[in-house]
Amino acid sequence: xxxxxxxxxxxxxxxxxxxxxxxxxxxxxxxxxxxxxxxxxxxxxxxxxxxxxxxxxxxxxxxxxxxxxxxxxxxxxxxxxxxxxxxxxxxxxxxxxxxxxxxxxxxxxxxxxxxxxxxxxxxxxxxxxxxxxxxxxxxxxxxxxxxxxxxxxxxxxxxxxxxxxxxxxxxxxxxxxxxxxxxxxxxxxxxxxxxxxxxxxxxxxxx
Amino acid sequence: xxxxxxxxxxxxxxxxxxxxxxxxxxxxxxxxxxxxxxxxxxxxxxxxxxxxxxxxxxxxxxxxxxxxxxxxxxxxxxxxxxxxxxxxxxxxxxxxxxxxxxxxxxxxxxxxxxxxxxxxxxxxxxxxxxxxxxxxxxxxxxxxxxxxxxxxxxxxxxxxxxxxxxxxxxxxxxxxxxxxxxxxxxxxxxxxxxxxxxxxxxxxxxx
Numbered sequence: 528x529x530x531x532x533x534x535x536x537x538x539x540x541x542x543x544x545x546x547x548x549x550x551x552x553x554x555x556x557x558x559x560x561x562x563x564x565x566x567x568x569x570x571x572x573x574x575x576x577x578x579x580x581x582x583x584x585x586x587x588x589x590x591x592x593x594x595x596x597x598x599x600x601x602x603x604x605x606x607x608x609x610x611x612x613x614x615x616x617x618x619x620x621x622x623x624x625x626x627x628x629x630x631x632x633x634x635x636x637x638x639x640x641x642x643x644x645x646x647x648x649x650x651x652x653x654x655x656x657x658x659x660x661x662x663x664x665x666x667x668x669x670x671x672x673x674x675x676x677x678x679x680x681x682x683x684x685x686x687x688x689x690x691x692x693x694x695x696x697x698x699x700x701x702x703x704x705x706x707x708x709x710x711x712x713x714x715x716x717x718x719x720x721x722x723x724x725x726x727x728x729x730x731x732x733x734x
Numbered sequence: 735x736x737x738x739x740x741x742x743x744x745x746x747x748x749x750x751x752x753x754x755x756x757x758x759x760x761x762x763x764x765x766x767x768x769x770x771x772x773x774x775x776x777x778x779x780x781x782x783x784x785x786x787x788x789x790x791x792x793x794x795x796x797x798x799x800x801x802x803x804x805x806x807x808x809x810x811x812x813x814x815x816x817x818x819x820x821x822x823x824x825x826x827x828x829x830x831x832x833x834x835x836x837x838x839x840x841x842x843x844x845x846x847x848x849x850x851x852x853x854x855x856x857x858x859x860x861x862x863x864x865x866x867x868x869x870x871x872x873x874x875x876x877x878x879x880x881x882x883x884x885x886x887x888x889x890x891x892x893x894x895x896x897x898x899x900x901x902x903x904x905x906x907x908x909x910x911x912x913x914x915x916x917x918x919x920x921x922x923x924x925x926x927x928x929x930x931x932x933x934x935x936x937x938x939x940x941x
Contacts, residue, residue: 576876577831591823593830600823616798616807619826623800624784626830631838654858669783 530584535726538690539594621684632659637698670707737791742933745897746801828891839866844905874912
């Protein structure tokens with residue numbers, strides 16, 4: 528059986544939880560508290576050199592890390608991944624965009640704000656938030672005339688972008704400036720079997 | 735024939751140039767000056783909603799953007815992409831790690847330093863550089879006992895990580911702290927058909 532090393536407050540982990548549920552894949556879940564150092568131990572780093580969550584342990588003892596790589600792996604052969612080679616590339620394109628421009632900025636700005644670090648490094652926080660707004664602007668303009676990100680259908684690309692976009696307001700970003708994002712979030716949330724169980728950061732996240 | 739919209743000083747673009755050359759794929763190259771706004775025009779944004787380089791225009795009029803998505807697309811069926819499903823996931827894992835933790839930090843810190851922005855936002859620059867050092871530390875520890883990133887063989891994962899790692903010193907990072915990275919860069923550079931033609935940023939990059 529698959530084992531997911533998972534951290535409740537991580538929207539990267541949430542993405543994998545959403546897909547596992549929509550695919551109906553039975554799995555074991557191991558809560559991995561990154562703030563207690565659980566993802567920095569030798570055994571964990573052997574699974575994921577970056578020492579972060581999520582990581583997916585397979586039956587043969589090998590593991591896959593990085594949320595988007597896990598999404599692509601799990602979705603293969605399902606309706607959540609395009610089969611056309613170019614549409615598949617477009618799904619990967621959006622997932623890379625998210626991990627490169629949206630998550631490092633919206634995700635980081637949100638985490639710092641929720642844990643009080645925005646006040647410790649206000650200039651760095653502002654810069655991350657502003658770059659996050661750029662990323663959301665790109666997404667919003669695209670969604671103005673697209674129901675979903677790839678080929679008019681819900682796919683892992685939508686799951687990947689949903690993760691941090693649906694909590695971008697927690698990064699101090701005014702979402703009123705992105706009128707096409709709200710309706711798309713609602714379309715994502717109305718897909719069959721969708722459930723959002725993102726948990727709040729615990730008090731000991733204030734490191 | 736494929737058309738690559740390419741910007742000489744971008745290490746993301748360099749990755750695609752390296753692979754196209756090693757695959758021996760004939761293509762047209764269109765120099766796209768991002769600082770002259772060429773990637774923000776409507777025609778370009780239709781190819782790449784994010785308005786960045788590189789973008790690859792295909793024969794049927796569709797396009798693929800994000801350097802790592804282009805690498806995965808071009809490498810399919812070649813020796814530069816693993817065929818085993820889990821090894822393929824590992825190549826994607828490293829490419830997502832690079833775009834998420836290495837490029838946004840090492841790449842951004844380097845760009846700001848080369849264009850004088852490090853002095854305008856010193857706290858934000860320092861934070862990007864420090865996070866970049868974290869990413870390089872993860873890579874260095876992995877390379878201490880691996881010749882290449884996936885399955886002991888050169889692949890698109892190595893090309894993806896090479897891009898900004900080989901210029902990380904230009905971000906003000908002391909590479910002496912990462913003893914396994916230099917020998918790996920040399921192994922990458924000695925693969926057949928490898929050529930590095932990264933160009934310096936032009937004077938008008940100082941925006």
